[in-house]
Amino acid sequence: MLDFDTPNSVDADEAHGAPSNEALEAAARRTLARVRGPARPAAARYRLSRYDIPVRLADESALLFNARTRSLILLSAAEARAYRDLAGRDDFGPGDLADRLLLQALIGGGHAVGAASDELALVRQSYEASRAAKGSLTLTIAPTMACNFACGYCFQGLAKPTKKMTPDVQDAILDFVKAKKDLKSLSIVWYGGEPLMGKDSIFRLSDRLIAYCDKNRIGYSAGIVSNAWFLTAEMAAQLYTRRVKWVQVTIDGDRDTHDRMRPLTSGGRTFDRILENIEQALDETAIAIQARVNVGISNVARADAMLDDFAARRLGERGNFGVYFAPIEASTPESGSAFAEKLSRAEFNRQVLALEGKARQLGFSGIQTPPSGFSGLCVAASNGGYVVAGNGDVHKCWETAHDPSKRTGSIFEPDKLHDSVNASLWSQWTPFDNATCTDCKILPLCGGFCAHRFIYAAPEETALPCPSWKWNTAEYVFARARDLGVVRDDQWLASEATVEAKQSGERQSPASLRASQARVLEKVSGLHGRSFDRGQLFAGEAALERAQGTGQETVPGKVRGTVQGKVTEPVAS
The missing domain is CATH 3.90.930 (Outer Surface Protein A; domain 3)
Known part of the structure; x- marks a missing residue:
């Protein structure tokens, strides 16, 4: 032993x-x-x-x-x-x-x-304590939802609003932070759209938040999710000065593949400029860049060539560049080509094993490591996390930030952020209401992984929440032992492949997600004293409820009104 x-x-x-x-x-x-x-x-x-x-x-x-x-x-x-x-x-x-x-x-x-x-009770106790932890605040802030790319599979759709965050929204965000009297740490993620199209808001708000945190001895950290078109060396330096220590950039294959999947709105190519910007940013700043590769049917065969390109540019030798792979999934009705582009989860995880192995060999990732906490405790599931859109709408998940009907409140009314029906959907969700989760052997690593996939579950398999550790359990355990020098490749037993052996138990299915969704709706209905069903959830029921009290014009299945002076688009029924 x-x-x-x-x-x-x-x-x-x-x-x-x-x-x-x-x-x-x-x-x-x-x-x-x-x-x-x-x-x-x-x-x-x-x-x-x-x-x-x-x-x-x-x-x-x-x-x-x-x-x-x-x-x-x-x-x-x-x-x-x-x-x-x-x-x-x-x-x-x-x-x-x-x-x-x-x-x-x-x-x-x-x-x-x-x-x-009772190990399940111990895990639940740990999960609830982590979810309710005080003293830290995470804000995902979208200074604009505008974007200069036209990625066909984008879950926000291609018809994005172009307005940028106004000074009054910035003031309200700062006031919101100041109202957290016991705050010990503040974490900011800049998001969009393409957030660097709203760089002035990023600079101005960063400076104000940092000044407040430093004065009050509050820890401050930041990162940004960007397509890197505007991430010049000068821009990277400006961000790093404002304590943006990491950038997530999506690159979807070699040059031709990426340019086909992630073109400019004008149709222009993007790959070469992105890679040039990345190289200069890495060379001239200490900022860390993580390349996210969205893998689907039409680009999976070219991801290997992309890694070769990265190696030829010696990106792995810089020490602050990494790569990870994610499935293209249709997580929202606006997901466009993702419905036809997505691989089955079994096929994605089979393919990604080889890609991850090559990425490790090339220095783009480290030792295979299990999550240190509940990976499902993102901003959406945590009590201390919020997403703020450019118009002041507050959401719990960035996958709803483009949809006003799914907002949980407004940054201008911070005392009401937990009162809406939409807010209750998130607060009442828990992986411990789902039998597949409670029976799962990796629940302590996962914690449900993605609350959005449960709450807004679709009838068919468009986006399942289980992480790669669920699909590749045995392979990841073996890879960790191998990376630590304890086992050799020839000791792997093919019959232990997780897709067949399912060492960690059954995976989520559309049926199990619908059961979890029904439980959430049951709890929310009881909490608000009225019945909610799945059809109302997707029709923007919370928006209809707000309309009753704000005088917005409504028609069956649709709502049109104003949010802080901005005309909102109809909510599809």
Whole structure:
């Protein structure tokens, strides 16, 4: 038994490299010192953790990963057989396992827990505490929803408003931050549209927020999601001065593929200018750039060539450039070509394994690492996160920021942000209302992953929430062990492929998402004392409800009115 990756057992992650033999031996000594602690009572009863994920290897040894503790240990063939024997028992005691060190290692890594332990309750308690944590505030701010690109699969659609954020909205955002009296940290994400088309708002508001935070000893950090067309070296320097430390840029393949999928609104090419801007920004600032590659049917075959292009430009040698892959999905009705472009999740995750492996080899990503917390606790699910559109509308998710009917309130009325029906949809959603989530072995890593996919679930499979760790569980566990130098490629057992073996349990389906959505609507209906159904949800029911109290003109299934002096577009029925 080798306990090589229980938290604090090996410091390899900090060095982003495989541990030396000395480090592994030191880890083993620390493990033995820990597991040889006070003897457990002879009458103690245990059971294997519900969050254990064993991965069999070709030589009959096994990797054992626990999603709650993030512990990863290597079992010999004999230890793997002993573990499988325990898996067939409801509970067991010290006398049921001859290898005392193995038992203590299982206990120490959270692989074996008290027979009466309620791990699901512990995970839920941790999730709710994280969700309700005070002292931090995350604002995703869209200074404009305008964009100079015409990406056919964009979930915002191509008919974007061109107005920019006004000074009164900026003032209201600053007032909103100042009203948080116990604030310890503020995190800003600049978003759009293309946020750099509203650069003046970014500069002005950044300067004011930073000055306030510095004066009051509040931590401040920022990043930006940009298409990089305007990300010149000078622009990168201006952003970095304003503590924008990272940029997410979408690049969808090699030159011809990217230019076809992400052209200018005029039809012009974009790839060369984006890459030139990235190279100059990396060379002249310390800003980190993460390339997001949206993978679909028409570009998956060219992603490999894109990585070769990045390598030829020596981007991996700069130390502040990375790559990750995401599926093209139809997450909103406005998603255009995404409906025809999307791969099945099984095929996407099969393809992405090879791409991620090559990206690691080329220096574009580090050791395969499980999420350190609930990856589903984004701005949408967190109590301390909001999205602010350029007109002052407040949302919980940036995937609704383009749709006024799904706003949760207005930055001009901060005391009412939690009162609307739309706000209740987010506050009442929890992964613990979904049976697929509660039965899932990676729930402690995931936390539902994407609340939007549950709340606005479509009848057909357009966008499923399960992350890559769900689809590639065994492969990622093996990759981590391999990256740490503990296993070799020839030890991989093909029959352990997650698509077939489903080591972490069943995945979400349109049916399971609809059941979760129905539960949310049931809770919201009870909270507001009126019945809401799925049809009203997509027709902009909250907008209709607001219209009743604001005198907006309404027609069946549609609403037209004003939000802070701006005429809103009809909400489709």
